Amino acid sequence: MANPANPVPAPGTADARPLSKRFRPPVLVVLAASGVAVIALLVVAGGWLTPYDPEHQDLMRSAAGPGDGHWLGTDALGRDVFSQVVAGARTAVVGPLCAAVGALLLGVPLGVAAGYRGGFLDAVTNRFADLIYAFPAMLLVIVVVGTIGDGYWFAVAVVILLILPAQIRLCRNMTLVQARLPYVEAADVLGLPAARIMFRHILPNIAPTVLATFLLDFVGALVSLAGLSYLGLGAPPGTPDWGELLRQGQSLLAVNPYLSLAPGLMIIITATGVTLLGDWVYDHSTGGAGRR
Template sequence: MELQSQPPEQVLNEPDKKRSIWHSPFFKNKLSVIAGIIIIIIIMISLLAPLIAPYDPNAQDLEKSLEPASAAHWFGTDMQGRDILSRVFYGTRTTLLGALLVVLFSVVIGVPLGLISGYFGGKIDNIINRVWDVILAFPTILLAFIIVATFGRGFENAVIALGIVYVPMIARLVRSVTLVEKQQSYVDAARSLGFSHTRVIFRHILPNCISPIIVQVTIDFAYAIIDLAALSFLGLGVQPPTADWGYMLSEGREYLLVSPNAALASGFAIMITVISFNLFGDGLQSHLDPKQRKQ
């Protein structure tokens, strides 16, 4: 009777793979792990807002306007007597959805253009880069203001405006990675086998761009939250009575000396969320960087 056994290399590699996950630079960075846990909690709040919010976020009770924190209203009430905690919970949904749409918009447009620009070069690269130069010549939030002012205020237009502004950021990153990858031997081998440019770009080069794209998307997500809040703060983004952190901050500043709860609650929510995504992005970068994984 023959005993079948795994090759020594395979036996040794399996524990190494398990250790590589839990002993990666990401899990060694406690701040990144804590940030990831906070992000999960924030996502759960956004998904379960209708179940965990104690009140309807738009229910008004003028007799209870500007009440301080109490057992009935943990964060107090705003000028219209609406429960601030409920509006913060529902504002999580609006904020995360808006930032997600901004990032998806920029990725769907920016990644293909970055791949095409870096792969083909020449006139195509020059034309695409000149367009990015024009967009980046304006401050991010100022260009978003111009686009929203042109097409009208509202959640959808704010998302499209920021998506357009974020396209050059992701496109230039993908272009720089493509410029390096197209010089590799596997690209030459694919070309020698007669593969089309489309297959070489999307089947061979694109997978090697995924890691930096993931890191950039995480960082852009945090910036999108801030920019969306800024647009709503100025009345150009989410319109009332929809609960939104930026608009809550704008409303709360008018009563900051009398009842600062609304401004502090929404401002704290923005701060915690943005910091968490930034720290999480730093952890992902260290985990996906081959040089740091070998340490």
């Protein structure tokens, strides 16, 4: 039974609760945001937070467990695992972030223009998306990066190419829906320039979904690039990177499992935190339509 002092709004009506309560995140979202904030801190200031030089080798403590000031032990070359995990946050996060931003900057204008203008641009973008979707994404990345082998940033560029069609099609389809609404028809009647209608009127209305897709693209790129590094096709060997640390730790699981567990846990925390946080932001930016 509803509490008269705190009525539940009917579907489709404005939420009458105080602003502080409407935007108060649940505990799980607070934990997710805290995890993402810690990861962001490691990306920005990780070089000042490592107790040891991540590249310093001590062969006398090769593949040792935790102890003697090494909180997570050492790898096969005696390098401090904790320092490598902290330093590896920058490589592990910046690459996927660049991939997601690249897909956003390319996909949003193309998708909105294709949906609003139609014609040749719409046909070309649809054929491009069909071509990319015709291949298994991860297999295509492995084949292209493994064949050309042009470094980590080439792998980032290939990932952009693979996640771009989803962003284009999403923006195109949402623009097609918005273009039929009265406010767009009124703007057309007033003779407003097409660019202004697309990016000053339509884009703000689809922005919440674009943001949610951007965050999902980041998570997908994070997992893809970590997988490439695990296979030896991403970050160069010896570079502090979570995927590379997973690869190194595979042969040392019986000696020092933290070499694999720590970077694997960081990938899980980052992917889960960004997904939960993005879902909450999307829910509230669309007026709480998904709130139960």
